[in-house]
Amino acid sequence: MVKLQALKKWIPEINLEMRSNNNDNLQAFKALVRKEFTDYMTSWRIIIMLALIVLTCVGSLYTAITSIQDAIDANEEAKEIAKSSFLFLKLFTISDGTLPSFITFVSFLGPLLGIALGFDAINSERNKGTLSRLMAQPIPRDYVLNAKFTAALLLNTVLFVALGFMVMALGILILGIPPTGEEFLRILCFLVLCIAYIAFWLNLGILFSVRFKQPATSALAAIAVWIFFNIFYQMIVELFSKSILNPENITSTVDAISRQGVVLNLMRLSPNYLFTESTTTLLSPSVRSLGPLTVEQTTGAIAGPLPLSQSLMLIWPQLTGLIAATLICFTISYLLFMRQEIRSK
Amino acid sequence: MVEPIIQLDHISKKYDQQYAVNELTLSIEKGEIFGLLGPNGAGKSTSILMMLGLSEPTSGRVQVCGMDSTTNPLAVKKRVGYLPDDLGFYEQMTGYENLLFTASLNAIPRAIAEERARDLLTKVGLKESGDKKAGKYSRGMRQRLGLADVLMKDPEVIILDEPTLGIDPEGVRELLALIKRLNQKEGITVLLSSHQLHQVQQICDRVGIFVKGKLLAEGNVEGLAKQLFFEDSFVVYAKANPVDNNLNEQLQDLAGVNRVVETDEHVEIYAETDISSAVARTVIEAGADLFYIRKKNYGLDEIYHRYFEGGDEGGKASSA
Structure with missing residues (x-):
């Protein structure tokens, strides 16, 4: 009893101390994020990346808009058809052949932006000798890593939300067709997907920045992974698929479908593929399935767009996979960083 | 008897079968300047990292300001300022901004931080250069800014790892005088590590000689000389x-x-x-x-040399 009372006497004080500690920590975390964000905004590397992305996206938009406009101007009926066939989403997916479409650009440049944001997060601090100074301050060690990630993600979010809304605004202004509610939601989902995708590359960059002491090494390693998935992975899977899908080995329809599934799943190990699959589904509602369909399945089906909820259902595994990959990278870098000894150089 | 402010109790740190620090026991009183002397790679930095809880000792206990550094590093780091041997600043920020950033990490209110930063810049003689980018600072200026940075949190103890490294003699003299002044006027306990003996000799109340992870001797300079010779x-x-x-x-x-x-x-x-x-x-x-x-007069040089001689002989004897 006496003990309990003695304990009670302490509790408010402990609480108070904990609260003030939490407050202090939050303030320190905010300060870290603010500093990182400012650094990003003022670094040439990021400014160049941003300029590149904005320019190419605006360029691809322009070509998309002009080709859509030509089609609409052809006759009055086209306008009505356009409204019912998600024309607005075409802004992101079509081009007149001179420039790649918006989503191609994003899937190409997004990873580069992610890598550029993350590849020297930790090792440059270490090389400059600021990491040991940071560590001497009363902040938990993981704050440094978390703050870097948060700041980069924040920049990423701001950029893509701004870009997406800008595209919509331009589309409305030039085409004169407002997006429907569903189109708007689809575009929002697409933006979230872009952010998740870039977050993966960002985390890969951070992972390499923890692992490799030299920023150049980590940048090259991250770019190597990017090129591998962007170019070579597809080739390698195609190579394998030749033997897997060899008609001589296929015995039945079921076998053919399962073999096709294996190839598809191999492809899906690549984050690029996951991203492409999900963006196509989101921005082209007419995509009904991401796997093979048999003739039996398609006969009698009325060709029509999927509702948003169904499209989302279709890409749910892809999105979860992307986020899982992001988390895995982050966890590994977190563990590595927490175990590393902070020495100057 | 005054409670020691830094208390190391048989701490060891092992890196793959090799001891970087071996059974180090050391206590530092409040208000003194203690010099940790030793050649490169003796384990000075490792010991310092353990005091700050930045590295975990393989065995033993570290207490700083009455708290265990290993289990409660944040509370220790609130009271202890640490100047790493190769410190760096955010080069695109000014010296003043760097100080303010440190203050914000310590949750010091902005108004107090601004006043303290200006005050400290004046104290370390960087009043005019406070608004220059830290990337343009010379080595000596960086070291002085580092000292100001350490003092931003108003510490009870400051730990300086090789503070005189790479500064010209006049700069060293000024820096040491500054450290001495801080110690006398504000009662800050100072622990500094160095391999430059003359410099340390001038300001340290006590020194410990640290070779190959072991503390060979400890005491004031005259005491050590008597002990040896x-x-x-x-x-x-x-x-x-x-x-x-x-x-x-x-x-x-x-x-x-x-x-x-x-x-x-x-x-x-x-x-x-x-x-x-x-x-x-x-x-x-x-x-x-x-x-x-x-x-x-026997200076630290002779003392140091004598110890190393002894160490080498010991090594030869054991290998023979």
């Missing part, structure tokens, strides 16, 4: 002319003299006590001319 604590050089056998014998007979060595230059008299006046008298009374008489 207990038989020949005093050496007197005298140049006299002529030095004949008679004079030699007389010197030898003086109380406390262990041996007399005659070199080309002068006579060296090794003794247990300070016998310089007696030597002078003897020379004059013997009818010789005395040109100069000089006492040799």
